Amino acid sequence: MIEMTGIRKDYRMGDNVVSALDGVDLAIADHEFVAIIGPSGSGKSTLMHIIGCLDAADEGSYRFDGQEIGDYSEDELARIRGRKIGFVFQQFNLLPRMTAQENVELPLVYQGMRGGKRHRISETVLERVGLADRIDHRPTELSGGQQQRVAIARALVTQPALLLADEPTGNLDSRTGREIMALLHELHRAGHTIVLITHDASIAAQAPRCIHIQDGRVLAAADGQEVS
Amino acid sequence: MLPQTIAMAFKAIRTNKVRAALTMLGVIIGVMSVVVLVAIGQGTTASVTDSIQGMGTNLLTVNITTRRVGQYGGYGGGPQGAAPAQPQSAGQQRGTVVLSLSDILGLEASEAIDKISPMVNGSVTVKAGNKNTTVSMMGVLPAYADIRNQSVQSGRYIVQSDVDNRSARCVIGAQTAEDVFGNTNVVGNTLHINGRAFQIVGVLESKGSSAGTSSDEVVILPYTLAQRMLGSTTIGSFYVSAVSAEAVTQAQTYVENYLYKRYQNTSAYRVSNQTEMLNTINETTGQLTLMLGGIAGIALLVGGIGIMNIMLVSVTERTREIGIRKAVGARRVNILLQFLIEAVVLSGLGGLLGLVFGWLLMQALRTMLNMTLIMSLGVVELAIGFSMAVGIVFGLYPAGKASKLRPIEALRYD
Numbered sequence: 001m002i003e004m005t006g007i008r009k010d011y012r013m014g015d016n017v018v019s020a021l022d023g024v025d026l027a028i029a030d031h032e033f034v035a036i037i038g039p040s041g042s043g044k045s046t047l048m049h050i051i052g053c054l055d056a057a058d059e060g061s062y063r064f065d066g067q068e069i070g071d072y073s074e075d076e077l078a079r080i081r082g083r084k085i086g087f088v089f090q091q092f093n094l095l096p097r098m099t100a101q102e103n104v105e106l107p108l109v110y111q112g113m114r115g116g117k118r119h120r121i122s123e124t125v126l127e128r129v130g131l132a133d134r135i136d137h138r139p140t141e142l143s144g145g146q147q148q149r150v151a152i153a154r155a156l157v158t159q160p161a162l163l164l165a166d167e168p169t170g171n172l173d174s175r176t177g178r179e180i181m182a183l184l185h186e187l188h189r190a191g192h193t194i195v196l197i198t199h200d201a202s203i204a205a206q207a208p209r210c211i212h213i214q215d216g217r218v219l220a221a222a223d224g225q226e227v228s
Numbered sequence: 229m230l231p232q233t234i235a236m237a238f239k240a241i242r243t244n245k246v247r248a249a250l251t252m253l254g255v256i257i258g259v260m261s262v263v264v265l266v267a268i269g270q271g272t273t274a275s276v277t278d279s280i281q282g283m284g285t286n287l288l289t290v291n292i293t294t295r296r297v298g299q300y301g302g303y304g305g306g307p308q309g310a311a312p313a314q315p316q317s318a319g320q321q322r323g324t325v326v327l328s329l330s331d332i333l334g335l336e337a338s339e340a341i342d343k344i345s346p347m348v349n350g351s352v353t354v355k356a357g358n359k360n361t362t363v364s365m366m367g368v369l370p371a372y373a374d375i376r377n378q379s380v381q382s383g384r385y386i387v388q389s390d391v392d393n394r395s396a397r398c399v400i401g402a403q404t405a406e407d408v409f410g411n412t413n414v415v416g417n418t419l420h421i422n423g424r425a426f427q428i429v430g431v432l433e434s435k436g437s438s439a440g441t442s443s444d445e446v447v448i449l450p451y452t453l454a455q456r457m458l459g460s461t462t463i464g465s466f467y468v469s470a471v472s473a474e475a476v477t478q479a480q481t482y483v484e485n486y487l488y489k490r491y492q493n494t495s496a497y498r499v500s501n502q503t504e505m506l507n508t509i510n511e512t513t514g515q516l517t518l519m520l521g522g523i524a525g526i527a528l529l530v531g532g533i534g535i536m537n538i539m540l541v542s543v544t545e546r547t548r549e550i551g552i553r554k555a556v557g558a559r560r561v562n563i564l565l566q567f568l569i570e571a572v573v574l575s576g577l578g579g580l581l582g583l584v585f586g587w588l589l590m591q592a593l594r595t596m597l598n599m600t601l602i603m604s605l606g607v608v609e610l611a612i613g614f615s616m617a618v619g620i621v622f623g624l625y626p627a628g629k630a631s632k633l634r635p636i637e638a639l640r641y642d
């Protein structure tokens with residue numbers, strides 16, 4: 001599903017150049033569950049943004065479903081983001097003036113789905129993350145963990161082939177964290193490809209495959225699961 | 229997709245009502261001034277047109293503009309059987325042409341001409357009891373009543389014998405009767421005009437005021453007597469009515485030919501018909517309307533800039549929102565439309581409100597200042613269309629700016 005070779009991303013701050021990604025090679029197959037682990041500032045979020053087509057690499061090749069991402073137009077990328085990829089952001093990124101349900105429905109709105117169908121689907125997904133009774137709450141009226149689950153519901157609502165989760169348990173107590181992890185495993189079994197970003201080794205250990213990243217480089221692939 | 233986008237725009241406006249109201253204020257004021265100012269312009273046009281048509285549609289007005297030096301051939305004796313005078317170009321070559329009453333009455337020989345009346349006018353003081361006022365006095369022949377659509381509500385008009393005998397009789401305007409006597413039931417009363425006693429024989433039907441001058445504040449005297457009172461011996465202007473509206477041109481040509489024969493100089497006189505006058509006035513009032521509309525248009529433009537200003541602020545404030553929308557699949561056109569529709573809804577709503585307030589203001593002006601105001605459908609359509617266009621034009625830049633934001637940069641914005 002994902003093939004990256006020699007991905008580089010630099011941030012220029014005046015004369016200072018920060019190399020957030022310094023030649024990343026990475027391959028993730030369909031239906032995999034991969035954890036990306038590394039210390040703070042190692043480039044995990046930057047990598048996820050590139051995988052999710054929110055940002056473009058400065059150098060290197062990125063193939064998504066066999067297609068070079070650089071060849072797509074901006075609108076085609078928007079379509080891929082909307083239909084094939086689901087994001088769970090480190091900072092939730094919910095729209096504050098919308099209810100939980102409206103937030104979850106947003107990707108479907110941009111697919112042009114009608115209201116009735118949208119409501120049904122979003123309700124089902126919110127139920128699945130255990131928020132059936134918080135449908136009409138706004139993000140500010142929800143706890144951190146509940147917001148996290150709204151963000152997960154929004155990522156799931158389009159049934160994306162690829163789910164990208166950046167620290168989905170970072171803000172949660174261990175019990176809620178476990179619940180979320182259980183949900184991710186369930187999704188994995190259902191056939192979604194999952195990329196989970198974390199700096200917590202115990203969370204990463206739950207994934208069948210673990211990729212270590214440090215100073216913008218991939219260190220080693222754990223569990224010896226080499227991917228073609 | 230479009231209905232959802234429109235719903236989004238309304239939602240965004242509803243969540244920030246105070247700001248939306250302030251944004252719309254510029255457009256509201258702009259549309260309101262367009263509607264009211266154009267209504268004033270069109271109202272003025274209509275009332276002037278009305279009053280001109282009220283003068284009679286078959287009317288020709290003749291003004292003699294040359295300075296007359298000679299004093300020959302007075303016509304103190306009044307009409308002499310109205311024998312058409314044969315213009316005699318010989319003997320009139322020295323630039324002192326004097327039209328006599330019988331000269332102009334002779335024009336009735338044309339089959340296109342119905343009636344003719346000369347007119348002298350001046351300002352006089354009228355007095356009855358201890359009340360007096362200054363009004364305009366007109367000396368006319370009986371035909372004047374038909375030519376200018378005048379009629380009496382009581383009594384009678386000036387008759388030929390009044391003219392022949394220079395009788396001290398007058399017809400009084402309704403307003404002047406009210407002013408001097410306190411009522412219009414005054415036929416038979418005595419009125420002092422410039423100190424001389426006149427018997428009131430009739431009261432004019434009220435025509436209402438138009439363009440500031442009242443045709444009801446007037447006294448009408450026999451032509452011969454008025455001429456003597458004003459010390460006038462020449463004919464400065466006279467009125468001609470054609471037999472029909474179609475005959476106006478023929479009558480005009482006839483009168484002009486005659487005058488040219490007498491004066492040999494087209495600038496010595498001016499013959500104007502109502503259509504020409506209407507055209508001239510409509511041109512002037514049309515320009516007035518256009519100018520008023522233009523001023524109001526500038527107000528509307530300023531309102532549009534206000535919308536752009538707020539939309540730019542709104543785009544900056546909602547950068548993160550734009551990033552989130554793009555991350556979940558919004559294309560550029562979705563974002564562009566969202567902000568554009570928001571701007572158009574704001575300006576369109578402002579336009580509607582401006583229309584409502586403009587209409588209310590018009591009602592107030594109508595009742596308080598007694599103004600003639602006309603709100604035409606065209607102006608309503610124009611105002612709404614223009615304010616929507618303002619929304620599109622001034623919404624396009626902020627919306628374009630929003631749609632071009634890179635998703636990741638928008639997401640990072642704080």
Ligand SMILES: Nc1ncnc2c1ncn2[C@@H]1O[C@H](COP(=O)(O)OP(=O)(O)OP(=O)(O)O)[C@@H](O)[C@H]1O
Nearest residue numbers: 011018019020039040041042043044045046047199
């Ligand atoms: N917009 C930016 N401008 C400049 N430097 C940036 C920017 N975004 C990230 N960086 C730098 O790039 C490096 C990688 O950042 P990134 O956010 O990918 O780290 P991370 O691994 O996700 O860290 P964390 O675990 O704390 O979320 C950091 O050194 C950071 O300072």
Ligand SMILES: [Mg+2]
Nearest residue numbers: 044045046090
């Ligand atoms: Mg991060």
